[in-house]
Amino acid sequence: xxxxxxxxxxxxxxxxxxxxxxxxxxxxxxxxxxxxxxxxxxxxxxxxxxxxxxxxxxxxxxxxxxxxxxxxxxxxxxxxxxxxxxxxxxxxxxxxxxxxxxxxxxxxxxxxxxxxxxxxxxxxxxxxxxxxxxxxxxxxxxxxxxxxxxxxxxxxxxxxxxxxxxxxxxxxxxxxxxxxxxxxxxxxxxxxxxxxxxxxxxxxxxxxxxxxxxxxxxxxxxxxxxxxxxxxxxxxxxxxxxxxxxxxxxxxxxxxxxxxxxx
Ligand SMILES: Nc1ncnc2c1ncn2[C@@H]1O[C@H](COP(=O)(O)OP(=O)(O)OP(=O)(O)O)[C@@H](O)[C@H]1O
Ligand SMILES: [Mg+2]
Numbered sequence: 001x002x003x004x005x006x007x008x009x010x011x012x013x014x015x016x017x018x019x020x021x022x023x024x025x026x027x028x029x030x031x032x033x034x035x036x037x038x039x040x041x042x043x044x045x046x047x048x049x050x051x052x053x054x055x056x057x058x059x060x061x062x063x064x065x066x067x068x069x070x071x072x073x074x075x076x077x078x079x080x081x082x083x084x085x086x087x088x089x090x091x092x093x094x095x096x097x098x099x100x101x102x103x104x105x106x107x108x109x110x111x112x113x114x115x116x117x118x119x120x121x122x123x124x125x126x127x128x129x130x131x132x133x134x135x136x137x138x139x140x141x142x143x144x145x146x147x148x149x150x151x152x153x154x155x156x157x158x159x160x161x162x163x164x165x166x167x168x169x170x171x172x173x174x175x176x177x178x179x180x181x182x183x184x185x186x187x188x189x190x191x192x193x194x195x196x197x198x199x200x201x202x203x204x205x206x207x208x209x210x211x212x213x214x215x216x217x218x219x220x221x222x223x224x225x226x227x228x229x230x231x232x233x234x235x236x237x238x239x240x241x242x243x244x245x246x247x248x249x250x251x252x253x254x255x256x257x258x259x260x261x262x263x
Pocket of ligand 2 (some may be wrong): 052054072080082155
């Protein structure tokens with residue numbers, strides 16, 4: 001018998017250790033000075049498989065479950081859509097049907113088991129994603145969504161291989177670039193930032209994914225958490241390490257310091 005797919009909402013808990021990082025990320029976003037609150041955020045990366053859909057999903061869960069924000073995920077990655085898998089939803093009757101067939105959004109938007117979290121899946125597969133991907137139509141949709149949602153996260157294709165994210169990046173309030181620690185090369189990440197900077201986008205930060213598995217322990221804020229109770233010798237060593245280390249900044253990211261950590 002085939003196993004039923006399980007939604008990420010079933011095993012997500014606000015007690016998971018990395019949730020703090022997502023909460024911090026939302027806090028940083030809310031602190032960014034802007035004329036209007038940042039509501040629509042494009043999540044992209046330089047290359048494939050850096051964790052865009054994973055980060056989008058967890059960020060949406062923390063926003064909706066813990067911050068009680070009415071949240072919508074839009075799967076705008078028409079080339080490699082996966083959000084429906086994370087939430088165990090049907091892919092069809094989603095963004096493609098809205099853009100190509102004029103399906104009304106109320107019929108396309110799917111509810112999840114979290115009251116405050118909805119998903120617009122990518123929709124049926126399309127042979128010509130570049131033609132279906134209509135930036136102006138997507139902008140109109142997003143503007144309508146702003147009326148109903150506090151936060152709209154748009155999961156999109158990566159910047160270097162295709163132009164999709166660049167076509168809509170300037171139409172959203174902000175862009176987050178996901179970088180996978182231990183995988184994304186520095187020059188590749190830099191190139192993605194350069195490309196994003198060529199259009200009128202608001203790149204508000206870089207989310208470093210997979211830090212715990214790839215970077216030294218002191219990058220992991222969980223290490224400093226209050227669940228950790230070191231013995232005296234460890235405590236002394238920790239104090240020495242902390243003394244030699246600049247304190248973690250809680251200020252909103254500036255153009256120069258646009259790194260928001262995640263695990
Ligand atoms: N921090 C992490 N720890 C462990 N596995 C991870 C982590 N982040 C992502 N993954 C895994 O890596 C794979 C790719 O992640 P994901 O689908 O989120 O990337 P993506 O950037 O959306 O990929 P694509 O470019 O195909 O859209 C998935 O199997 C996901 O479960
Ligand atoms: Mg993806």
